[in-house]
Amino acid sequence: MSKASLIIIAIDGGAASGKSSSSCILADKFNLLHVDTGSFYRHITAELLRRAVPATDLAALKVALATLQFSTRLAGRSAQMLIDGQPAGDEIRDQRVNEHVSHYAAIPEVRQTLLAYQRGQVGVAEAHHFQGLVMEGRDIGSVIFPAADFRFFLHADPVERAKRRAAEGRQDSIAERDRLDSSRKTSPLVCPNGAIDIDSTHQSLDQVVAVMSSLIATKLTPA
Numbered sequence: 001m002s003k004a005s006l007i008i009i010a011i012d013g014g015a016a017s018g019k020s021s022s023s024c025i026l027a028d029k030f031n032l033l034h035v036d037t038g039s040f041y042r043h044i045t046a047e048l049l050r051r052a053v054p055a056t057d058l059a060a061l062k063v064a065l066a067t068l069q070f071s072t073r074l075a076g077r078s079a080q081m082l083i084d085g086q087p088a089g090d091e092i093r094d095q096r097v098n099e100h101v102s103h104y105a106a107i108p109e110v111r112q113t114l115l116a117y118q119r120g121q122v123g124v125a126e127a128h129h130f131q132g133l134v135m136e137g138r139d140i141g142s143v144i145f146p147a148a149d150f151r152f153f154l155h156a157d158p159v160e161r162a163k164r165r166a167a168e169g170r171q172d173s174i175a176e177r178d179r180l181d182s183s184r185k186t187s188p189l190v191c192p193n194g195a196i197d198i199d200s201t202h203q204s205l206d207q208v209v210a211v212m213s214s215l216i217a218t219k220l221t222p223a
């Protein structure tokens, strides 16, 4: 799956487990494309809510999904998904999307719609001369890139994660999203066999990144 010249790093974990912060630092350090797949699920959710297509109406959902056109543009080192040429708005981080996203993400047709797009980010990284990509989500090391060069799984105590969200001034349904994301039938949130499991509850972001970096540095020279 991983192209010989491009390094693929998968980072999975629950909500507010530190995936985005560590991914962004690694992307800068090793000149990698940063791909936040949670933002893709959030963008699709916002679009389906805008079109008033409920997660419970599979027939309407399939029709809507078939019409969505995906493309990518770069925002710094991050891949931004465009739907019908439009970037996601700030509302993808709002409580309304927080409450709905796991329901849409549990639907196999929604996940299937994003599968090829996510794997296609390797081509984006290549086209823009990155050394590889760091992709964060829930099923990256298990489903999207099971043969990634590095697969990390981040854990953190739920109380600590709630504190992190509060410190960001954001309201989030962390426990409920984790429950739904872990219990769904298709591509649930699991630590895949062979992934490097890191508990960040009592570790600073710098410490977590240092562990990841020392492993990645065995294959990649910092940029």
Ligand code: DC
Residues within 6 Å of the ligand: 014, 015, 016, 037, 038, 039, 041, 042, 101, 102, 105, 106, 136, 137, 138, 139, 140, 177, 178, 181
């Ligand atoms: O990473 P995040 O918390 O922004 O993700 C938002 C939601 O998207 C998450 O609750 C479940 C879904 N998601 C997913 O099902 N699979 C992924 N690879 C990434 C996110």
